[in-house]
Amino acid sequence: MGKTLFEKIWDKHVVKQIEDGPSVVYIDKHFIHEVTSPQAFSGIEKRGAQLFRPKQIVATADHNVPTMHQELPIKDALSKFQVDTLIDNCKKHGVELYGLGHKYQGIVHVIGPELGITQPGMTIVCGDSHTSTHGAFGSIAFGIGTSEVEMVFASQCIMQTKPKVMRINIDGALKNGVVSKDIILYIIAQISASGATGYFVEYAGSAIRALSMEARMTICNMSIEMGARGGMIAPDQTTFDYMKGRLFAPQGTDWDKKVAAWSQLYTDADAKFDVEINIKAEDIDPMITYGTNPGMGLSVRGILPTIESFNDATEKQNYEKALKYMGLTAGQSLLGMPVQNVFIGSCTNSRIEDFRLVASIIKGKQKDPNIKTLIVPGSQEVAKQIKAEGLDKIFADAGVEIRQAGCSACLGMNEDKIPAGEYCISTSNRNFEGRQGAGARTLLASPLTAAAALLTGKITDIRDIL
Amino acid sequence: MQSLQKITSKFIPLRIENVDTDQIIPARFLKATTKDGFGKNLFRDWRYENDDETKPKADFVLNQKQYNGEILVAAKNFGCGSSREHAAWSIQDYGFKVVVSSFFADIFKNNALNNGVLPVTVSDAFLQQIFAQGADDTLSVDLAAQTITIDATGAQEKFEINSYKKTCMLNGYDDIDYLLNMKPEIEAYEKANQ
Numbered sequence: 001m002g003k004t005l006f007e008k009i010w011d012k013h014v015v016k017q018i019e020d021g022p023s024v025v026y027i028d029k030h031f032i033h034e035v036t037s038p039q040a041f042s043g044i045e046k047r048g049a050q051l052f053r054p055k056q057i058v059a060t061a062d063h064n065v066p067t068m069h070q071e072l073p074i075k076d077a078l079s080k081f082q083v084d085t086l087i088d089n090c091k092k093h094g095v096e097l098y099g100l101g102h103k104y105q106g107i108v109h110v111i112g113p114e115l116g117i118t119q120p121g122m123t124i125v126c127g128d129s130h131t132s133t134h135g136a137f138g139s140i141a142f143g144i145g146t147s148e149v150e151m152v153f154a155s156q157c158i159m160q161t162k163p164k165v166m167r168i169n170i171d172g173a174l175k176n177g178v179v180s181k182d183i184i185l186y187i188i189a190q191i192s193a194s195g196a197t198g199y200f201v202e203y204a205g206s207a208i209r210a211l212s213m214e215a216r217m218t219i220c221n222m223s224i225e226m227g228a229r230g231g232m233i234a235p236d237q238t239t240f241d242y243m244k245g246r247l248f249a250p251q252g253t254d255w256d257k258k259v260a261a262w263s264q265l266y267t268d269a270d271a272k273f274d275v276e277i278n279i280k281a282e283d284i285d286p287m288i289t290y291g292t293n294p295g296m297g298l299s300v301r302g303i304l305p306t307i308e309s310f311n312d313a314t315e316k317q318n319y320e321k322a323l324k325y326m327g328l329t330a331g332q333s334l335l336g337m338p339v340q341n342v343f344i345g346s347c348t349n350s351r352i353e354d355f356r357l358v359a360s361i362i363k364g365k366q367k368d369p370n371i372k373t374l375i376v377p378g379s380q381e382v383a384k385q386i387k388a389e390g391l392d393k394i395f396a397d398a399g400v401e402i403r404q405a406g407c408s409a410c411l412g413m414n415e416d417k418i419p420a421g422e423y424c425i426s427t428s429n430r431n432f433e434g435r436q437g438a439g440a441r442t443l444l445a446s447p448l449t450a451a452a453a454l455l456t457g458k459i460t461d462i463r464d465i466l
Numbered sequence: 467m468q469s470l471q472k473i474t475s476k477f478i479p480l481r482i483e484n485v486d487t488d489q490i491i492p493a494r495f496l497k498a499t500t501k502d503g504f505g506k507n508l509f510r511d512w513r514y515e516n517d518d519e520t521k522p523k524a525d526f527v528l529n530q531k532q533y534n535g536e537i538l539v540a541a542k543n544f545g546c547g548s549s550r551e552h553a554a555w556s557i558q559d560y561g562f563k564v565v566v567s568s569f570f571a572d573i574f575k576n577n578a579l580n581n582g583v584l585p586v587t588v589s590d591a592f593l594q595q596i597f598a599q600g601a602d603d604t605l606s607v608d609l610a611a612q613t614i615t616i617d618a619t620g621a622q623e624k625f626e627i628n629s630y631k632k633t634c635m636l637n638g639y640d641d642i643d644y645l646l647n648m649k650p651e652i653e654a655y656e657k658a659n660q
Contacts (some may be wrong), residue, residue: 010660014649015648015651015652015655018630019629019630020630021628021629021630021631022627022630022631024629024645024648024652026652026655026656026659035496035497035550036549036551038498038499038500039499039500039501039551042499042500043642047642047646048567049646052649052652062492063496064497076497076564078498079497081497081499082498082499085499106648124632125551126580127472127551128548128549129547129548129549133629143549143573144573144575144576145549145550145551145554145573145576145580146550146551146577147577147580147581147641147642148576148580149641150642151641151642151645152647153645154642155645155648155649155652156652156656157645157648157652159641159645161628163572192483193543193546194484194542194543194546194569194571196573197543197546197569197572224547225547227543227546227572229572243658293484293486293546295484307605314481314483314541315483317481318483318557320539321482337618340617354501382524411488411493411548412492412493412494413493413494413497414498429546430486430488430548431489432486432489432535432547433488433489433511434488434489434492434511435488435493438492438511438517449624
């Protein structure tokens with residue numbers, strides 16, 4: 001029997017299978033950031049051990065960094081200490097750091113691909129659940145805890161139970177105004193926030209093949225939001241075209257050899273998945289979430305479920321809790337509802353194509369006067385590209401300021417937060433209670449839907465603007 | 467790592483589904499560089515009004531005096547979302563040794579196991595039976611036998627754990643010691659796959 005893409009890469013990286021236990025899996029590339037690494041560094045030091053393969057680690061500072069005046073010292077003392085600790089640790093242990101002020105600094109899941117560090121066939125981990133982003137290149141990439149970061153520091157290996165495999169096929173053509181963020185929000189709404197727990201997901205089908213690399217990254221990024229261990233897409237010409245010439249991508253004859261090897265990374269025709277799901281691209285509308293987990297999403301033209309539609313008492317109670325937090329009513333429509341904030345950024349949607357999409361909508365128009373914005377490129381490189389293409393002028397003319405690279409308002413850890421009780425249309429990945437700041441009400445959507453709200457001040461169907 | 471064999475304790479019932487790690491420990495508390503002291507901020511925004519420790523929310527179960535113990539029982543999909551191990555550290559630091567649910571998110575489950583907190587997965591029906599018990603009733607968890615028992619009724623269920631992890635938990639071993647001893651095999655793997 002043939003193998004799935006996942007199995008081909010996994011099998012090649014198993015150093016040892018422990019009897020009735022996990023596999024010891026070799027890790028090719030380890031990304032770290034300031035939040036989930038300090039206890040792993042101190043753990044290694046306490047054991048008197050060394051980092052086993054420091055050259056296979058790349059570090060950046062992203063979660064804590066301010067997105068204005070990055071040339072000044074970080075104001076928050078604890079944030080500053082955490083970022084300084086990363087600098088010290090990287091220096092002491094010989095780890096490459098693209099820290100604050102470095103031209104390659106940015107969100108870890110943006111810089112890995114853009115620098116060509118992320119490559120097909122690799123195993124990649126990071127103490128961050130959105131590591132699944134890198135799976136867009138046909139790699140096995142997943143988020144880990146800090147004890148596991150320490151494991152990889154110590155041995156370049158990790159203990160993992162082999163997950164089951166799921167394939168989600170999306171075939172057909174997307175409707176006008178529908179982009180990759182809508183695809184993944186639609187999938188999660190269909191199968192729920194726990195629908196893929198225990199599985200590694202491969203996304204396939206003609207609609208996926210037609211997507212750019214950046215659009216594929218958006219999809220793989222949110223795999224964790226349905227509980228998946230990770231998500232991946234088989235590499236193809238789109239992948240190779242994106243990678244060619246990037247800083248750390250193979251060069252010359254090595255490139256040709258690598259492309260030949262990467263071209264073998266696909267699921268065999270007779271391979272078996274534990275679960276297979278088929279979705280028609282034309283069924284997907286622009287999506288928006290209404291609740292407090294990413295599975296609570298619907299078409300921007302949809303109606304919130306009624307209370308009566310829930311049979312289970314706990315589910316009913318949870319739905320009511322979410323509605324109360326969000327200030328919404330069962331059975332209502334979201335269309336036309338005023339919002340106060342728009343956040344465009346995060347490891348889900350902060351790449352150059354996202355900014356091009358938004359710019360195409362707001363060009364020559366003015367933002368709604370009541371809307372507050374946080375528009376945040378994912379990396380210094382993206383910020384540079386925005387300027388090179390003149391997109392910064394389009395934003396400025398619309399009355400919108402572009403900030404500096406970082407995780408920003410995705411997670412309420414740095415200065416960028418959404419005030420309690422206010423709504424935010426957000427291109428990020430999580431709408432959990434308090435995620436964007438205590439009491440903040442997050443509505444997840446695509447960059448297009450966010451751009452529409454930027455102009456109208458309301459939840460808007462982008463197709464009414466296009 | 468702390469070892470764990472058997473435990474009999476009252477439990478705290480958290481009848482909420484999809485408890486994400488942002489609720490277990492909000493991001494603003496992730497700025498620490500040690501593993502200590504997270505327990506006081508466990509479920510911080512569900513526990514206190516306006517982040518004020520003098521204003522506990524009466525309707526939240528951790529603030530209800532009749533409920534206490536070393537076992538946390540939660541509805542399905544516990545620990546979803548962010549990979550932050552700080553969630554496991556806060557649960558452990560608060561004093562929990564076991565978390566029971568009908569369904570755990572993968573990363574949380576690993577993080578808990580790596581910190582000596584045992585995640586026990588039970589059936590939906592058994593979870594409902596636990597939730598139906600009173601505040602003074604106890605649960606017994608026996609890791610060696612892989613059983614969880616509602617002591618008042620004698621109802622019992624077996625739970626799954628692979629024998630490697632079970633041995634680690636019973637003895638307080640951690641994975642890193644195991645991996646450090648595997649260095650020659652790892653180096654041989656690297657050589658073969660260059």
